[in-house]
Amino acid sequence: MVVVTTSQDKKEQIELGQKLATEIDCPFVLRKQQRLSQMMRDLSLQGIIVVETQQVTLQTREGPSFYFHPNMVKHRAHAFLKDQPDVMVKAMNLEPGLKVLDCTLGLGSDALITSLVVGKAGQVVGLEASTVIAVLVKNGLRNYPWESLPVVGKPLAEAANRIEVINQDHREVLKRLPANSFDIVYFDPMFQETIPSSKGIAILRHWGWNQTLDPSLLLEAARVARKRVVVKVKRGSQEFNRLGLRQVIEGGRRISYGILSVKEG
Numbered sequence: 312m313v314v315v316t317t318s319q320d321k322k323e324q325i326e327l328g329q330k331l332a333t334e335i336d337c338p339f340v341l342r343k344q345q346r347l348s349q350m351m352r353d354l355s356l357q358g359i360i361v362v363e364t365q366q367v368t369l370q371t372r373e374g375p376s377f378y379f380h381p382n383m384v385k386h387r388a389h390a391f392l393k394d395q396p397d398v399m400v401k402a403m404n405l406e407p408g409l410k411v412l413d414c415t416l417g418l419g420s421d422a423l424i425t426s427l428v429v430g431k432a433g434q435v436v437g438l439e440a441s442t443v444i445a446v447l448v449k450n451g452l453r454n455y456p457w458e459s460l461p462v463v464g465k466p467l468a469e470a471a472n473r474i475e476v477i478n479q480d481h482r483e484v485l486k487r488l489p490a491n492s493f494d495i496v497y498f499d500p501m502f503q504e505t506i507p508s509s510k511g512i513a514i515l516r517h518w519g520w521n522q523t524l525d526p527s528l529l530l531e532a533a534r535v536a537r538k539r540v541v542v543k544v545k546r547g548s549q550e551f552n553r554l555g556l557r558q559v560i561e562g563g564r565r566i567s568y569g570i571l572s573v574k575e576g
């Protein structure tokens with residue numbers, strides 16, 4: 312992986328490119344009019360991060376490119392502001408002021424909705440093991456032109472800014488956290504069986520960590536959670552039984568949420 316700018320090599324792009332390269336721990340290379348495909352071949356790269364004027368794009372040698380875009384979140388945020396139900400919000404029983412640990416940040420969509428609901432009085436920490444995804448999503452959360460979105464732009468900008476992104480393996484973080492340090496601990500692991508999915512999910516499959524949750528990890532999560540542990544799984548999958556989740560909330564045709572209530576009344 313390397314970070315480059317567009318062929319103009321503008322000052323602001325160079326500065327952002329150098330910052331992202333430091334965070335990813337990969338080289339920053341001056342583009343000097345070179346073609347990306349040529350650079351990928353010459354440097355034997357699987358991917359290149361290109362700092363463009365409006366966005367940062369991950370170009371891959373094979374497969375889709377990726378840039379941060381709050382696609383689905385826009386609709387969910389509109390619905391939330393109109394008091395329409397969101398199944399994830401219901402599964403986590405979210406309310407203002409709660410402290411939530413999102414153990415699988417991914418593209419940050421669930422974390423954004425969570426941050427919108429828990430508000431300024433609450434807190435959302437997102438853990439992401441893949442450095443490339445963590446860095447690109449954090450940059451997107453902070454620098455996306457939210458003001459371009461009518462109605463939901465301002466609340467989403469504030470919600471995005473409040474999310475703390477940590478590039479670490481949740482198994483390590485959970486072990487170190489004190490008991491009861493978050494209200495909710497949330498997991499949205501990569502589904503093992505493929506379902507038709509978006510470009511964003513394709514990029515997660517390529518660059519993200521893809522591992523099944525271990526039941527012992529849920530016990531660790533239950534130690535850290537004051538109220539509940541919530542796991543998103545494919546509807547009808549055997550994951551509920553394997554993970555010992557009893558309470559299930561159906562979320563449309565494809566997904567369900569399993570809940571491990573910890574110390575709620």
Ligand SMILES: C[S@@+](CC[C@H](N)C(=O)[O-])C[C@H]1O[C@@H](n2cnc3c(N)ncnc32)[C@H](O)[C@@H]1O
Pocket residue numbers: 414415416417418419420421422438439440441444479480481482499500501502515518519520521522
């Ligand atoms: C299905 S995606 C989550 C999507 C996310 N809920 C969203 O709204 O965009 C799962 C993410 O969890 C990350 N992941 C997998 N194992 C992890 C681990 N042990 N620690 C932290 N992140 C992990 C993957 O890299 C991937 O980005």
